[in-house]
Amino acid sequence: MAFVAALLLSSVLYFSAFSQGNALSFNYYTKTCPDVEYVIAQVVRKATMKDKTVPAALLRMHFHDCFIRGCDGSVLLNSKGGNKAEKDGPPNVSLHAFYVIDSAKKAVEVICPGIVSCADILALAARDAVVLTGGPTWEVPKGRKDGKISQARETRQLPAPTVNISQLQQSFSQRGLSMEDLVALSGGHTLGFSHCSSFQNRIHNFNSTHDIDPTLHPSFAASLKSICPINNKAKNAGTNMDPSSTTFDNTYYKLILQKKSLFSSEQALLTIPRTKDLVSKYASSKKAFNTTFVNSMIKMSSITGGQEVRKDCRVVN
Template identity: 75%
Template sequence: MASTIGIVMMMMMMMVPLTCLASELSVDYYEHTCPHVDSIVAGAVHKATMNDKTVPSALLRMHFHDCFIRGCDGSILLESKGKNKAEKDGPPNISLHAFYVIENAKKALEAICPGVVSCSDILALAARDAVTLSGGPSWEVPKGRKDGRISKAVETRQLPAPTFNISQLQQSFSQRGLSLEDLVALSGGHTLGFAHCSSFQNRIHKFSPKQGIDPSLNPSFANTLQSKCHIENKVKNAGSTLDSSATYFDNAYYKLLLGGKSILSSDQALLTHPTTKALVSKYADSQIEFERAFVKSMIKMSSIINGGQEIRLQCNLIR
């Protein structure tokens, strides 16, 4: 594990600089060229969610993972080709799904305003709609991103790992122009999340030479996690939701965190720094404060751009 983290940190130092250029984006960017973009994307997300309740969490995570590599350029959507293994096939993204939602929205948009709307904008809109359809807030999404042409699986090592401590999390977010406030607010997206056992085995089996279970975990909750992820358990995709209302966007994630019922080490890490711990308590006490902070941080994160080059005609392929 130590060697893996070392590699991750080294890759972070080598990562392509990301710049937040919100001034290049505009909420009315498509007002004259494709005025129905918001409603068309929302329709695609709604239709998919009616058939699969895990779609919102997938789209929100997909957008996060896209923005944290080369900025919000839709590179997460590209297929591997030839010898190049793309981001979506990198280890942290293997469990991502619902790419078809973005493709369906793109196809509908191409039918009425061809060559106008970028795939990266569609993904940013879909992430917003995923939150709204799950009972969370809505917001105006700044638009005008261009799609990137580079997607490398090796660069997914730059993504924050579920085993990160607070220092590693702070470094990862600050390199992208995001603050501790953004870290805590965006972590709240885990209210829609699911984690496979491999992401939290370190907390429930052989935590340390003297302790099998992470002592910060509620004992009964730890036992529940162990039963779901027993070492001998061969159930495919075994794991746990990241909060008790996994298809509803609320502040339960923070309440559970304070009660020793967090899943990931990176969640628990938020309680090890005075600033982040205070924010966890604040959002646990107020759904309104959480939603306000989440919207602000989502807009900030989704405005990280790094010079995309084109408008793709298909989101999974470059011209």
């Protein structure tokens, strides 16, 4: 715990330029809402029993929240009037399971009204999602506040699946995250599903000399082309991120080394020695991946920026 506390302190200092200074602590709700983590975990567990895609959705939702205005729950807000919110921005239209956060908020409000932020609920739910799928657990720092601003146009800041390694590095470094964090957090892609649009660039008209990205394994590329033909009209066509897409493991890194990853941004991790070495490290050691993933999640989730505790996660007070 001492190590995690030291890591949290360094993370909060690291993010001071990006955050608005909300102080986080592990015992933030010890007196005001001691059962909050148990209540949220039960909601996430029940939802996952009914829908195995919930954990991947919650983990992705938390990441997409933190990368815009810090972890302030702005991704949860609904569009209103002339304002188009983050959840309706192009990278977020495939986000789902918002109802799980709504259910958790409702349950928490019963036992301690007006105390726990939606941003904290999302951060805790993301941790629970990893645990429920066989991944590691960790103490989540708490005390985030909810943001009042959510704009779809700001979702352009999210790293796209087509970006290269320098663009990835810039995106993460702007948020105080290292190359190690970049590779470890990318491992969250071990969970979930991808639509064809996210990897279409690699299997059709790749460039002037290749129809298919030559860094893709030929048989894997052929299978992707059969799932996603060039004139594909199926709205929900796509494939799982890896064969064990409902289990949190290190298969993702093994697939990258086998040239069987879906996104250009994943293949990009092999283009420079530092990230390539980390991919190899995590592919050969699930323990090493889990350890770094936990540290990186604490760092990322410590980016703050909100101002209030919402009564309803979908609207500002």
